[in-house]
């Protein structure tokens with residue numbers, strides 16, 4: 001670890017060098033002035049890390065309620081939304097709040113409304129899951145509260161995008177993702193309300209399939225694809241040249257998803273193999289686009305890039321299982337569906353999120369604590385990677401790689417032992433990630449004496 005003397009207008013020379021009086025060095029990044037306050041994105045990432053841990057602990061603790069006669073639908077539904085609302089949704093909203101000034105060169109439309117949306121989503125998710133796990137029938141109230149939080153995020157992000165001078169390619173993916181988010185939340189609340197009443201949906205299972213794919217493909221995957229083109233090429237120091245495969249991926253994903261939603265939600269699920277094939281072709285085209293970014297990279301594979309590669313492998317397993325289920329090559333059982341959802345959430349979304357957050361959180365802390373907003377050289381500052389442990393990140397990756405294989409295998413083979421082994425590895429990953437995040441955030445609470453605090 002080597003401390004880099006920060007360059008000031010006077011260069012690293014010490015004031016005693018007789019050089020002209022050094023003037024305070026100020027950050028010049030144009031987005032800094034428009035960036036949201038540190039705690040707005042950070043409260044999302046902290047809540048998400050805690051939700052990931054709660055999910056992993058509950059997944060291990062309630063491991064006996066996932067298979068066969070012991071299958072507990074309420075427990076599983078609560079587990080699913082701890083991960084999808086608490087970990088995935090919170091991270092995506094936090095990242096969008098942070099990235100808005102970078103992507104669209106405009107400030108967030110309303111930081112206060114974004115903070116209020118955080119409270120509604122956090123309280124709604126907790127109430128929804130809490131009611132499901134405590135046996136209360138009123139869980140649709142929590143679901144509605146969560147949906148109201150989602151609606152407020154939509155207002156803030158849509159208003160921010162409309163104020164953008166230009167919506168770039170990443171922005172277009174995120175805008176489409178938000179449209180699907182409206183639909184999934186609507187389906188979600190209607191499903192929560194209709195679960196005991198069965199008055200809204202002629203085919204509740206079809207409506208559930210529509211909800212799940214609007215969420216996993218429409219919102220989560222389109223957002224991941226859009227953000228990856230910007231962040232992965234940035235982290236890989238690689239230039240995104242031709243976008244043809246990416247454009248094809250976007251078109252096929254939308255056609256496949258719209259077809260699937262209409263067919264599953266309203267037309268009796270007649271053409272599922274067609275939609276599954278289109279979505280898989282979309283994924284292949286996307287993987288081609290990412291392959292280009294990786295092949296042109298100018299940086300070694302660090303944990304962040306390795307997590308992205310792991311996500312690509314997990315996404316391929318998810319697509320393959322989807323085709324197997326749609327064509328009937330895999331029996332359509334509850335366990336096979338849980339394997340399918342775990343491939344999407346643990347094999348595709350989670351490694352991708354860990355890969356990006358491992359860069360974003362240390363960068364935000366560096367910016368907030370150590371960035372040269374008001375320094376007078378000479379100073380000693382850390383590199384961004386000094387704020388996190390790369391060794392721990394590699395251990396997280398190894399644990400997650402094991403969990404993302406053992407969990408769907410445990411469901412598909414109905415093996416309690418494999419499921420438990422997967423759950424132990426997943427809890428190890430979530431605990432290591434929590435510790436690594438705490439290590440980075442410790443710089444906010446207690447300054448590290450190795451580095452020059454900005455006010456010095």
Ligand code: HEM
Nearest residue numbers: 076077080084143146147185188189191192212215216341
């Ligand atoms: C406001 C937001 C949401 C609400 C109100 C909601 C509500 C629901 C409800 C009520 C069900 C059960 C339906 C049934 O079995 O009849 C369900 C299932 C499911 N939802 Fe959501 N959901 C929301 C957001 C999400 C998101 C963002 C994701 C994924 C990223 C997601 C993924 C799933 C999955 C995978 C299932 C099937 C799991 C299972 O049956 O246990 N949901 N959702």
